[in-house]
Amino acid sequence: MIINHPLLGPRDAQEFTYLGDANLINRPDWQAEDAVDQFHEYLYQRDNPAGKHRELWYHEAGDRSWLVVTRDTLTHEITGVELARDVALKSGRGK
Amino acid sequence: MHSLKPLTPLGGTTPRRDEYPGLILMENPDWAMASVAARAGSVKKLASAFTTFAQGKLAAVESIDNSGKITNFWTAPDQWMVMAPFASHESLAADLKAALGNTASVVEQTDGWCRFDLSGAHAVNTLERLSAANSRRMQANRVCRTQIDHLGCFMLCHKAGQDFSILGPRSAAASLHHALTTAAISIA
Amino acid sequence: MTQTMRLGGGMIDRSKPLNFRFDGKSYQGFDGDTLASALMANDVRLIGRSFKYHRPRGVLTAGSDEPNALVELREGARREPNSRATVAELFDGLVAQSQNRWPSLSFDALAINDRFSNFLTAGFYYKTFMWPAAFWEKLYEPIIRRAAGLGSLSLAEDPDSYDKGFLHCDLLIIGAGPAGLSAALTAARAGAEIILADEDFRLGGRLNSETHPLDDAPASDWINASIAELESLPNVRLMPRTTVIGAFDHGIFGAVERVSDHLLTPPEGKPRQTLWRIYTKRSLLAAGAAERPIAFPNNDRPGILLAGALQSYVNRWAATPARRIAVFTNNDTGHRTALDLIAKGIEIAAVIDPRPDVTRTGDYPLLAGAVVSNTAGRLGLKSIEVRLASGEMRRLECQALAVSGGWNPNVHMTCHKRGLPVWDEGIAAFVPGETGAQGMFVAGAAEGRFSTADALTRGMEQAIVALGELDRKAHTIALPKAENDTGSITPCWQVKGGKGRAWLDFQNDVTTKDVKLAHQEGFRSVEHLKRYTTLGMATDQGKTANMGALAIMAELAGKSIPETGTTIYRPPYTPVAIAAFAGRSRGTDFRPTxxxxxxxxxxxxxxxxxxxxxxxxxxxxxxxxxxxxxxxxxxxxxxxxxxxxxxxxxxLGKIDIQGSDAATFINKVYANGFAKLPVGKTRYGLMLREDGIVMDDGTTARLAEDHFVMTTTTANAVSVYRHLEFARQCLWPGLDVQLISTTExxxxxxxxxxxxxxxxxxxxxxxxxxxxxxxxxxxxxxxxxxxxxxxxxxxxxxxxxxxxxxxxxxxxxxxxxxxxxxxxxxxxxxxxGTEALGVMRIEKGHAAGNELNGTTTALNLGMARMVSKTKDSIGSTLSEREGLNQPDALMQVGLRPLDKSRKVTAGAHLMVRTAAANAKNDQGYITSACYSPNLGHSIGIGFLKNGAERKGEILRAVSPLTNLEIEVEVVSAHFIDPEGKRLHA
Missing domain, CATH: 3.30.1360.120 (Probable tRNA modification gtpase trme; domain 1)
Known part of the structure; x- marks a missing residue:
């Protein structure tokens, strides 16, 4: 597969390490009353869609960017690639 | 002056040189290196402090900047590798830190890497047996990070189709050198 | 007596004779020959024995689709079984052996299988060797493997080396026939980066086998001029001897270049083959078409070959299997074969064509409306039996029979990304449908356009469209004038009513009878048919077989062919040596050191x-x-x-961590507190995964207010760095922190x-x-x-x-x-060294990789109190889960043998003294053990249920694997200096 890196252009997927669902960015609040439940949900309850899937890839053999890749799990078509850092900032993650 | 004698990454007291038809392969330990990463929100201040220090500019994505007294190339978002001759700049990291202050995090990288310079008409024939990077169409003063023999390496192009440098992890210098020479011999 | 079947002309260099041996006998061929053409020139028709029935077999094709002529090529460690003689380029000193025969090719004892063919039909093995299950591996399989087999391995290490490489292009053209060459010229002149790959060592494709002129001159003139032009262009890479083996995601292709296969041994340091990964923006499949046989009784004898292949042998290689030849064809190309044979002075016994209204195109006897109903000649064809239109039977003497059942476009590469071919009634063949492969175009015979003129035009047209998609304007080029005979065909899949078996899959010995049987037994899906009969599952992937079987299957089911469906093709297009996939990653070069x-x-x-x-x-x-x-x-x-x-x-991994928020960051990735670590101090850090399991540990030094150096274990240096980048970029992108590895x-x-x-x-x-x-x-x-x-x-x-x-x-x-x-x-x-390092850390009770084994928590390691509850850190929340905090949780303990002379072994499990050694009674296990020279006996550390409360208890350490059973006492894991006085000295 080829992942079109937002900064570097098309790169072979072999240069990347796969992590999983991009929802891993949305780490729960540790001080919430039901923090254990929330973390359990966050870590273990993943969707496994036959179709579009937003997932985390790490450009280990490249610029060390974490990317959010939108990939169709049936066809491998990739319809979006973003820097995970931008996604995280946009979703309100900070310090 | 201290009493310790350096060794090259390949373990020699002098750099290794190999010559093949159409290719010269040189181990090059003569560069001091330091990584420079912008502190949060300080990219502009860093860029101007760097220009004051080096006269050149911080390189654009996947590029090398040779315009100043010392060279730098892009390594990652908001991160660069600065290079200068080792003999005159062994203290490069300390000098950069002094010049850049709190605009950047500076880390000595001189001995994190081994460097091999490839020169000649067969340079790309050699590299295309080792790396997925499109070395054949790589322009001068471009750089990319790529895998060679499972090792994360920087590939620097100094002259298109002709002169390249490969920077790889120092501890794997012997394996990287073996991969390079094997590919060089392999070219029909 | 040499090369008695060599004709005049051909694309061989008669000034370069090459000596070779087959089954111990010496022969001579010429430069430009394949092993098959050279054997044919030397009147060797019998080349192998079939897989199951050990039937005598000769050459069927002239290309990579060959199912019959498989040999063991080369000698010693270089011996390569199942090599197709039809694509083995001849070189001086070549040695080949026939295979799957004993004691000799002409007398094969196991040909007895052929007599028992009634028993060896489809599903025979499944039905016969079903039980007892234990017999399968030990008894049945070895016997079957010996009897039904292909070549044998040398069992020596491959002495050659194999390269891998990476190429990039705008347009990859697969196949250098008329379509591929015209596409290459069109794209090359437009300045696009192109790669033109062909599995043959001579570019030109089908043009090399036919006699059609181009611009009233031999086709080779145009081919040579085209190649010369392409070779002169810097944006073109010509790759003969290169098989594109598969189309993968996003325009990536695999290709095997046979760099030195045409040499006796590769030159020193040079690879035998190179496996290329080709990154393409667009690709053009111009792989041509493959002829298919017709199933008629005893259609597998040496001397029976495909008509187009025979044209290749006589025209390109100037070799013929016989001086008197019959042709059996259901389409116009068989007639062309007859004309080419006549031109070479070969006598035509007859052209047999089931089409009743077909007319002669030259001076040969034509039997219209007739079929071949049987053949004779055990080790080589002697005669055929023809059923005439009138129903009358006629016997014809001939030593070879050219068969054409029509042509199948080589659609394989269009299926690799799950594209399904579609049926074209006009040519009675499948043509490419939606390819599924990103950016792939198809041109020429591969898309079912069989005339030379069509191929030339389509190659050019498709190249223009493909480059247009890349915003590159390509212009039409002047194409040579060429034949434009689209031909006609009336499907004829099998000849019914004759005696004897009719082969569909020559390599796996599948006959029409097997397909019928499979159908009777309820295998209605083509995929089931394939697996039950093994049709199409041999090394040739049924290139010559699948279509015929599918048609017969459709007929049996009373359905049309498109309704019946087709199996799809998977990579690789032709077999690839495992060594090519391994490349240089062998032995000590498997990975860098x-x-x-x-x-x-x-x-x-x-x-x-x-x-x-x-x-x-x-x-x-x-x-x-x-x-x-x-x-x-x-x-x-x-x-x-x-x-x-x-x-x-x-x-040990070293990660430099800087930034005004560096301390905050480290506080989040380590379970214990780091915010207050003074400058000039180092602290032990425990890193958890988010699920609360320990990930790594190490010491982190604070060199300045905003500067830390973290160490990781040797094994986890890479994964910890990745984890830190994840934390930095994805979890806390607002922190001012910068990372870089300084291990080296x-x-x-x-x-x-x-x-x-x-x-x-x-x-x-x-x-x-x-x-x-x-x-x-x-x-x-x-x-x-x-x-x-x-x-x-x-x-x-x-x-x-x-x-x-x-x-x-x-x-x-x-x-x-x-x-x-x-x-x-x-x-x-x-x-x-590392052993003494290990002994000293066990003596001290320090956890290492054996203890941080991906299943243990801080609690297990006796470090529960280190996990701070007053801050957020990765893993701290989930480490509080009830399941990880049971009262009988495993705790790290020290263990020493009661009998000091006994050895403690890591991996042993702990049982109470009186309990049986089984999983139910398991109390824990020993993770690390060594001989302590300071204590003078063996010691161990391990995990024990509620271990903190059990000091002094005597347990049994049991390891059925190493036959160990000893009594051990639970002690503190700190065997040496438990108060830590030495550290502070």
Whole structure:
């Protein structure tokens, strides 16, 4: 597969390490009353869609960017690639 | 002056040189290196402090900047590798830190890497047996990070189709050198 | 007597005779021959025995679709079974053996299988050898493998090397026939980066086998001119002898270039083959078409071959299997074959064509409306039986029969990304449908356009469209005038009513009867048919077989062919040697080796090395007279604890962490607190995964308010760095923190033992005070050594002794170890390796990889209190889960044998004294064990249920695997200096 890196252009997927669902960015609040439940949900309850899937890839053999890749799990078509850092900032993650 | 004698990454007291038809392969330990990463929100201040220090500019994505007294190339978002001759700049990291202050995090990288310079008409024939990077169409003063023999390496192009440098992890210098020479011999 | 079947003309170089041997007999061929064409020229028709029935077989095709002519090529370690003689380029000294026969090719004892063919039908093995299951592996399979087989392996290591490589292009053109060449010229003139790959060693494709002129001149003139032009262009890469084996995601293709297969041995250092990964923006499949046989009784005899293949042999290779030949065809190409044969002076026995209204195109006897109903000649065709239109039977003497059942476009590559071919009634064949492969175009015979003129035009047109998609304007080119005969065909899949079996899959010995049987038994899906009968599952993937079987299947089911469907093709297009996939990654080159800065010095000391990850580390340093590793290791341990030992610890991962939020960041990735770590101090850190399991541990030093250096275990250096980047970019992108690995940059040595400070004081420059007061336990600092070299010093200890780790830039590592050893002479400083390191950490009860094994929590390791509840850190929340905090949770303990002479073994499980040794009674397990030279007996550390409360209990350590059962006492894991006095000395 080829992942079109937002900064570097098309790169072979072999240069990347796969992590999983991009929802891993949305780490729960540790001080919430039901923090254990929330973390359990966050870590273990993943969707496994036959179709579009937003997932985390790490450009280990490249610029060390974490990317959010939108990939169709049936066809491998990739319809979006973003820097995970931008996604995280946009979703309100900070310090 | 201290009493310790350096060794090259390949373990020699002098750099290794190999010559093949159409290719010269040189181990090059003569560069001091330091990584420079912008502190949060300080990219502009860093860029101007760097220009004051080096006269050149911080390189654009996947590029090398040779315009100043010392060279730098892009390594990652908001991160660069600065290079200068080792003999005159062994203290490069300390000098950069002094010049850049709190605009950047500076880390000595001189001995994190081994460097091999490839020169000649067969340079790309050699590299295309080792790396997925499109070395054949790589322009001068471009750089990319790529895998060679499972090792994360920087590939620097100094002259298109002709002169390249490969920077790889120092501890794997012997394996990287073996991969390079094997590919060089392999070219029909 | 040599080359009696060689004709005039051809594309062979008669000035270059080549000597070769087949089954021990010497022959001669010419440069430009394949093994098949050279054997044919020498009147060798019998080349192999079939897979199941051991039927005598000859050549069927002239290409990579060959199912019959499989040989063992070359000798010794280079012997390669199942090589297709039809694509084996002849070279001087070539040696080949026929296979699957005993004792000889002409008399094969196992041909008896053929007599029992009634029993050996589809599903025979499934039905016969169903039980007992235990017999399968030991008895049935070996027998079947011996009887029904292909070639045999040399069982020696492949002496050749194989390369891998990476290519990039705008347009990859697969196949250099008329369509491929015209596409290449069109795209090349437009300046696009193109690769033109063809599996043949001579470019030109089908043009090399036909006699059609181009622009009223031999086609070879145009081919040669085209190749010369392409070769002259810098944007073109011509790749003959290169098979594109598969189309993969996003325009990536695999291709095998046979660099040296046409040579006796590859030149020194040169590869035998190169496996290329080709990144394409667009691709054009111009792979042509493959002819298919017709199923008629005994259609597999040597001398029966495909009509188009026969044209290749007579036209390209000037070789013929016989002087009198019949042709059996259901389409116009068979008639062309007859004309070409006549032109070469070969007698045509008859052209047999089932189409009743067909007319002659030349001077040959035509039997219209007739079919071949049987053949004779066990080791080679002697005659055929023809059923005429009238129903009358006629016997014709002929030594060869050319068969054409029509042509199948080579759609394989369009299926690799799950594209399904579609049925074209006009040519009675499947043509490419939606390819599914990104950016793939198809042109020429591969899309069912069979005339030369069509191929030339389509190649050009498709190249223009493909480049247009890349915003590159390509122009039409002047194409040569060519034949434009689209031909006609009336499907004829099988001849019914004759006696004897009719073969569909020659390589796997599948006949029309097997398909019928499968259908009777309810295998209605083509995929089931394929697996039940093994049709199309041989090394040729049924290139000549699948279509015929599918048609017969459709007929049996009373359905149309498109309704019946088709199996789809998967990569590789032709078989690929495993060595090509391995490339250079063999033996010690399997992966790179990392060497420590003191490696050369350690080699000089005679060190024994061990691989830890990719690193080579000194395991121990034998001294003269030491005969057992334990002697060396015990000595190293005792010497270190007594005086001072030195160990290269460069391999530990080092991550430089800076930024105004660096402390906050580290506080989030370590479970224990780091925010208040003072500058100039080091702290042990415990890193958890988010699920609460321990991920890694190490020490982190604070060199400045905004500057830390974290160490990781050797094994986890890469994964911890990845984890930190994840935390930095994805979880807390607002923190001001920067990371970079510095593992390689610093040569780091542990200097351990009561005399370590005294030794270091001789190295560290005098202006740095490293006394216990100035530089206490866990201190760190940037210093200089040996007269001004920048260095780092950490007062940390893995051994439990007074110890330091000292780091200098890697290039000085070799000099430093020599300096340390020299300065240490007065203390009898002893280098120690990883074994002594391991013994000392077990004696001290320090956890390492065996304990941080991906299943253990901080609680298990006795470090539950380190997990801070007053801050957020990765893993802290889930480490509080009930399941991880049961009262009987495993806890790390020390274990010592009651009988001091017994050895404790890691991996042993712990049972209470009276309980049976089974999983139910399991109390825990031993993770690390060693002989402690300080205690004089074996010791272990492990995990025990509720271990903290069980000190003094006697348990059994049981390891059925090593036949171990000993009694052990539960003790503190801190065997040495439990109060830690030595550390603070």
């Amino acid at each position: 990392r060497l420590t800065p003191s490696h050369q010095w350690a080699v000089e000391q005679g060190a024994v090395f061990v691989e830890t990850g990719n690193w080579l580390r000194a395991q121990w340093f034998p001294r003269p007279g030491e005969t057992d590793w334990r002697q060396s290791v015990d000595r190293e341990v005792l010497a270190t604890r007594r005086s001072v030992g030195i160990c290269d610890v460069t391999t 940059a610093w040569a780091q040595f542990a200097v351990a033992g009561p005399n370590s400070r005294k030794l270091l004081e001789k190295i560290v420059d005098k202006n740095f005070d490293i006394s216990n007061e100035a530089f206490p336990f866990m201190a760190c600092g940037e210093i200089t050594v040996c007269g001004g070299l920048r260095a780092r010093l950490f007062r940390i200890s893995f051994s439990g002794e007074l110890a330091f780790e000292i780091a200098v830039p890697s290039r000085y590592g070799d000099a430093l170890i020599r300096q340390l050893m020299q300065a240490g002479e007065e203390f009898e400083a002893t280098p120690y």
